[in-house]
Amino acid sequence: MIGFLNIIVIICIIVFALSMLGMVYRVIKGPTLHDRVITLDAFGVTLMGMMSLVSIVLDTTYLLSVIMLIGMIGFIGTVGFAKFLEKGVIIENDRDNNS
Structure with a gap:
């Protein structure tokens, strides 16, 4: 018999999957x-949450390193996109310009 906690976790995984579908729609159809x-x-954060719930269901800790890797890549990607949207470049080579 599946425990009560496992049923709640599976329901949460389904809710996360539905929210990720909404996010895919927003990425494709986003106004800006x-x-x-x-x-x-937000998709990366939701993916990390979903993987942690899968880790709970499978009763393993092997997915924790994957979750951390997704978090780091998501952070670097968000900072890179934000810098590109703000200035138009990601890596600045203006250390010789003192103006």
């Missing part, structure tokens, strides 16, 4: 590029 970047960041 800024909305798409924020939605991609």
